[in-house]
Amino acid sequence: MKHLKHYESRENTQKLRASPTGAFLNTSFQQRLAQNYGQLSPRLREAGDYLVANPLDTATRSLRSVSDESGLAPATFSRLARALSYESFEDLRDALRAQIGRQVASFASRAEGLRKSGENGARGHLDRARDAAVGNIDKLLTQIDADRFEAAVNRLHTARKVALLGALGSTGIAEYLGYMANFLGPNWTQLGRMGASIGAALADMDERDALIIITKPPYARVSMRAAEMAHAQGVFLMVITDSHACPALRIAQSGFIVPTEGSNFFTSYVGTLFLLETLVAMLASKAGPDAAERIGEIERRSRALQEVIDI
Template identity: 35%
Template sequence: MSRHLLFTSPDASELSPELFRAARWLEQHPGEAAMHSMRECARRAGLAPATFTRLAHALGYEGFEGLKQRFQQDLSSEGAYTARARALQDTARKDADWLEALNEAQHANVGSACSLNTRAQFDAVASSMLKAGSVYFLGMRASFGLAFHLHYSYGLVAPNGVLVQDVGGTQADQLARMGPRDLLVVMSLAPYTRQTVLAAEQAVAQGVTIVAVTDSALSPLARMASHQLLFHAQSTSYFQSMVGALAVAEALTAAVAVRGGPRVLAHLQGVQSRLDAHGAYWNRIDKKSAGTGRRQVIAQRKSVTDKPKLNPTTKTQ
């Protein structure tokens, strides 16, 4: 279980500036939080010890010791990617149910799409997307696949989606075209990709509406966003899980379809007709064509096997 689950509650985004500083320090220094006293943590963070007590209460703990124990548990179960992979191997050798443990974590991640976000949140984001001039989708590293999926799914029901890429070094050009009428759906989870955060900051400076799909209400993306959609990413494997983020993406595109009305249906019908006209998807082949194809393959194989073999001692002209 990730320490970031402490801060995935939407209530975490409502922390006072002082409590936010304390929470951010804990999130960035989990090892120190697990090892040191409250006073020492406060000294290192440059905050009053009472601030950490109030933060613990805000997060549902009786005191700082309960919060500290949580970090100690996480420290014992998490580590660098290599260490986590080694732990997974060790667990698999001792316990045949490692797959079941992973499955349970994945189910919890999928459920987080609804437990951490309300229908009203999805509806609000969907309405903003449908009203925007252009909707940009940005995700890097592990989040790029999510951005691509969300862009593709959204493109089936709306024409104003743009996937932000860096092909040919053109990402800066795409970011520069964003304006106050546009919306940026930006995705990242800890450890947050630096280039993603910088791109989001640029978009904010240009007046773009930001939708953050992220794993913590305290993430740098969530703090600058007009809308945030949260997910859990815990995993018993060596890498963070992306299924929670994918569940959020699918819920969001479903909300767009629901909110879009006839306009969405008309666009989707046009896309479907175009795909059908281009033969985009594999379809049933009639028996005659299938038989011809099989005969061609058999003939090709036979022509190869029937070629005369050269005697290695025979000279050729």
């Protein structure tokens, strides 16, 4: 099975230690795998990759069948389950069954939409794009831990500074997030914008601050290294990606895996934009009257500078 390239200095095959808090036990299978991927042996990673790629087969077939299909020993899957703090592989399968159950309606509606969009032309492309976009959002909503997301938003709300970093295809997404968030306060900054030094910006950050990294495969080295640097300095690190294999997830205090399936040849950012716009809306609801006053002042100045035109 082909694996994504990982930017790691060395293999760490030590057995995963159980989380000291009960919160970990409430996370989804993919979240558990993502948080601890770097600590798993290559064989256990291969087993995890297979389960992520084949959740329905895993949930409905016997362990022996899963073993035969994957080419991995049954004991490998049992070890993976224990490494991720499940009592047994059957408990892991129950978690996958619950998640699949929440997705059934979404998958059925997407399948029906794809069937109806079989014709060629603009209508067909529009229908397929719509189905992929709505499907990504629906899948995100079935997988995300709302309490963890709210806790992350609360941490961003109290941060002294919030830095944003997106490279390659994620650059514009980070810039859009910065544009939205700057209406709420001046403490949001996009790193590396217009050639500015990322290192210089990170040098002034500590545990009072937060860094949001948006990254999709192939992972930009600068994003991975910035995550490591911020983590070492005690900065609150939030990572938004689309794969449990993202190296930065294992050191992030808050990480979210966003579906990115699309009808085109490139990675879809619809789900990511949905998550980020929701994040800003939640921040705005916590900001109080000062934020509303700031937004009004920005609008007045924009009109005075004729940056916008009223119709």
